Amino acid sequence: MDLETRIRLWNHSHIHIIDIRRSRMRAQEALRSYRLPSSAYIYVLFGQALIQLDEERTAASAHMLLHGGKGTVLSIVPEDDFHYYMILYKATPSLPKSRELLTLLDTSSPFQERFCMTVRSPVLLEQKLLEMDAAWHRPDSSGKLLVRASFYQFVNELLEQFEEWGALEAEAETNVALQAVRYIEEHYHEPITLELLEELLGCNSRMLLRKFRAEWNTTPIDYLIQIRLGKAKELLAGTWSAVKDIAEQVGYTDHYYFSRLFKKHTGMSPLQYRASAASGTVAEYDPSLMSRLSIAGSRLQRYIGNGINNHYQYRKRGEYTMYSKSRMSVAVLLLCFAIMLGACGGGNAGTNTNPANGGTANQSSTQAATQTPKTDASGSESRVVKHAMGEETIVGTPERVVVLTNEGTEALLSVGVKPIGAVQSWVGDPWYDHIADKMENVEILGDELQPNLEMIASLKPDLIIGNKVRQEKIYEQLKQIAPTVFSEDLAGDWKINFELYMQALNKEAEGQRLMDEFDKRVAEAKVKLADKLATKVSIVRFSASQVRIYQKQSFSGVLLQQLGFARPESQDKDSFIEVMSKETIPSMDGDVLFYFVTEQPGQNEAAKVVEEWMNDPLFQNLNVAKNNKLVQVDEAIWNTAGGYQAANLLLDEIVAYFTAEK
Incomplete structure (x- = not known):
């Protein structure tokens, strides 16, 4: 079926969402011969399983999308921990029903077809799935409306991917760079960081930067800036909105920073750009016209290799040749004077290294000289x-x-x-x-x-x-x-x-002294807390976009390991973090759970996530919840500051909590 036919049939159909299910299956579990009550999309979040739709079997893994019509028999046999979404929906032709439309639905209905494909740009599809899941569980009636809106966006994104990558059965390696581009273009007005993209795409920042640069010859953040400033130019030229409002619309909460960034990239302030656009005199900005390097002055006073700060050519005073020779003459006289003084002092027997005069070369002195750091002309x-x-x-x-x-x-x-x-x-x-x-x-x-x-x-x-x-x-x-x-x-x-x-x-000596002092403090704390070290310590972060557990290679995880604390099985790994779903809430459990909340200034979205998760039956069933061992801590100290002072403060907080605990 060609793309135009698909779009036409979707446009002429009424969609009723029957259910949104997010499910988790363990290796020993299986779903066998389940007859779909309606059309259904099945999207694999992570894990591996053998999935069968009627007689067709597929080895399914992360980012695979399957579809089956009403009556299709579904079987799922997981190979490991398996997480997936199922969207059950019903499509009926809208009135009036043309004969041509009914014929198309009878012969090639997209709602009854059976297919599987590996999604090449999963980020946006997963975003829509999360939105549908959240809206589906809202108690108010507007939730169902939001589900339908997100479902249509999900289908539209899927159709665009069909158009870009061809046949439904085509499977290809996930293009991380393209996913990042599409996410940035869709969400440029929202807070976007390299860390967020890393989390959404399931890759580390180094790999993302490398692949993005290879594909687009820039970095994700620079691309984000280009998109935001491009949108800002459109708004400046086409509207009379205030600069502050435009900054917020394109993703910058600080309009002063936005103005500086805009001028850096365009050579003019936002208001100057608006005036130029109105008069039709906007020209492409080329920073090389002002400087060889946009970050440097038009003329750098470079240092001469011989150690003489010879910058007379920039001062524009005197006759250059005469000025140069006079400087050099003084230097030569000083050098000769130094040689004469050295010769006069050469009779010191303690430093005689000339074998012809009956002395022996002072080998240790020579070796020490080779180990001494080099000095420049100023003696540094x-x-x-x-x-x-x-x-x-x-x-x-x-x-x-x-x-x-x-x-x-x-x-x-x-x-x-x-x-x-x-x-x-x-x-x-x-x-x-x-x-x-x-x-x-x-x-x-x-x-x-x-x-x-x-x-x-x-x-x-x-x-x-x-x-x-x-x-x-x-x-x-x-x-x-x-x-x-x-x-x-x-x-x-x-x-x-x-x-x-x-x-x-x-400052190596000072630094080593501080490290010795810190390690001593840790050793003392370890002795003091010896009877508490079997406590399984869980670390969790809540944000508006996701929930994480922190493992041994995180900032707090490193100190907990140095102290010798036990960790829950899911966190006792030489890794950094793991992103949670509500189905994996049980793996957050421990004897005590320290959590911090990442909240944007002036917002409370992350706080809502905390409330939602902690009210979930799975969370309330955790030992830490039942025993009231949930402790909110400062994100700066436990996570983001990441340095010497935060490490000392973190140690103080850990010791204070466990010594006060009964």
Whole structure:
């Protein structure tokens, strides 16, 4: 059946939703010979099973979609933990019924056909399934209306995928980059982060960035910016809405940040763009007309390799040749004077290394010289720091440091280094409460995902600290500004990044002292809590979009493991997180459950999710719920801050809770 016929039949049919079911089956369970009471879509969330529709058998796995008409016999035999949606619906022709339409329905009805396909862009389909599921269980009558609306969007998305990828039976590897693009285009006005895309697409950020760049030659966040600014241009040119309202419509709650970003990419403010659009004089912005690098001045005063700060050609004073020679003459005279002084002092027997004069070469002194860090012309030591992007040579002890991660900010503050600029905290305005008093007058440089390059360059730092996962794409640009050191990852043991940052800051001794003090505190706490360590500690995060459990490679998981606490089976894994469904609520159980809530400022959607989940019968049946062992904690300390100071505060909270517990 061709696409046009499908669309026509859907348009001329009335749809009645009979049921929305989200089911979980274990390996020992089976559904056999279930006759579908109506047309049905079956969508596999995860797991594997052998599914049979009448006589056709299919090895089903995640992102597979199946369809059967009324009367089709369905059997499901899971191979492992198997989760799926079933949408039961009835389609009847709308009045008036034309003969042609009835003939089509009799000969090639899309509502009776049987097919299976692996969905290549599952994100949007799954989003609609979640919306239908939530609306179906609403107590008010509007829920059923919302279900129908989401169902039509589900079908429309499915038909678009038919058109793009051809035959229903075609199966292909999931295109993560394309899924991300389609999600961004559909949801650009909503909060979107690399972390959110990673969760929705079921892949790590490094793989997503690599595949997205290979497919589209940019990053997901840069693509999001392009889409948002494109929509903003349309609104500026076609409406008289206020800039603040337009910023909110395209996904920016801070209209000042939106205006700076808009000017960065277009060369003019939003109001200037509106005026230019009205007069028909908008020109394509090319930052190279202003500078070779959009983040640097038109002329960089580079350092000469011999150590002499030879920038006379920029000062435009005197006769250049004469000025240069006079500087060089002074340098030569000083060098000769130093040689003469050295010759006069050569008679010191303790340093005689000339065998011809009866002395022997001082081997230990020579070896020590080869191990001493190199020095530049000013006498400052230089050292090579190996990091995620290669090697970086750093001279002396940096004094003007820019830091582009939250955990990096904590590392700096722990050794008394106040950054001149930093990305804002994930929670707080703009800093976490536990560091706010130490961050007064620190320049805000955007967030970890979108640091402001122009502002970084304007601060003239002598060291930039960042992270490969967050800022790999702009590493070369950052390196043009100042020596740059990147950590490899953000998950797992935070001490690894801390050690690297101490090397870059030339604070290794201070850093090691802090690590020793922290480890001592942990050891003391372990002794103090010895009779509590068998307690199975569950960590859960609630947000508006999903619910997660946190495993051993999370920030809190690392400390719990160091202390020796037991974890529930689902969390006792060397992984970061696992996304939950209501069917998997039992795996959240433990002896105590610490949870935190990710809420957007001024909203309460996440709070509604907490209430909904905790009122679910499965949740109320948990031991932690029955025994009142549910403890809400600060997300910054337990999850997002991720650094030295948060680790100490987290240790304090764990010790306080378990010592107070009876």
